[in-house]
Amino acid sequence: MARAALITGASRGIGLAVAKALLADGAAVCLTARDPEELAEAVCHLGPRAVACPGDVADPAHPEAAVARTLEEFGRLDILVNNAATNAPLGPLMTVDPLAWRRAFTVNVEAPLRLTQAAWRAWMGDHGGAVVNICTEGTHGVGPDVGAYGTAKTALLRLTRQLAAELAPSVRVNAVSPGLVRTEMARFVWEPGERELAAALPLARIGEPEDVARAVRWLVSDEASWITGADLVVDGGRRVRAARPIG
């Protein structure tokens, strides 16, 4: 029987590309996002093996509901991709609103934990599975104005490793850490200076959502059956740019 996947934040961008990649591999997919209309349109284009579960991952009731919807529709839940995230609040930390800071952690860290707990209780604890948390290449360093996002995503990376240890051997938990990818969330970064940003990368272009989706597809496949607790960086070589040959 075909595998079933739950992908959060999948009405556009990386999440939607992941949904397409897993569908192409024969899986059935349940997609989430807050805007029900954009989500319904995305699901409509994906065809009959895709269903929508609109909601905010920060709503404590949503993880259970999304897992339940996946199981109702497909009778199983083999793959969980924790992709929904917020990069707000942007700006220096000395002026950040602590409640906005807390929301960054609710969306980017607490929700992936709640979703993994719900998936474990309802299916994966008995049947096994694979979880991928979408982190960011930015956990490697420190950037201006992204203190809340970077701190929360670093916590998500740590959560990934902790869960990998706690859920082994039946459930594999890995991270995929994208560099700059052409999506709405990062538009404010790539749109003003894509040519310069691409030229600074060893692989000479910014990422496309499909670049990240291929990494997720591989990590949840049997090809990666001896991999857990890993962080697969998909960044066009950003971390090695200093070693790039000159000329």
Ligand SMILES: NC(=O)c1ccc[n+]([C@@H]2O[C@H](COP(=O)([O-])OP(=O)(O)OC[C@H]3O[C@@H](n4cnc5c(N)ncnc54)[C@H](OP(=O)(O)O)[C@@H]3O)[C@@H](O)[C@H]2O)c1
């Ligand atoms: N793009 C990059 O350069 C980049 C780099 C590193 C890491 N990432 C990571 O990649 C992941 C996907 O980002 P993206 O670039 O593809 O962003 P995107 O194109 O803006 O898509 C974000 C998706 O998540 C949904 N979403 C946002 N907040 C949500 C919430 N609270 N609950 C449920 N769904 C929510 C959005 O729909 P609604 O707005 O309707 O909810 C949308 O479907 C994120 O984890 C991000 O941190 C991106």
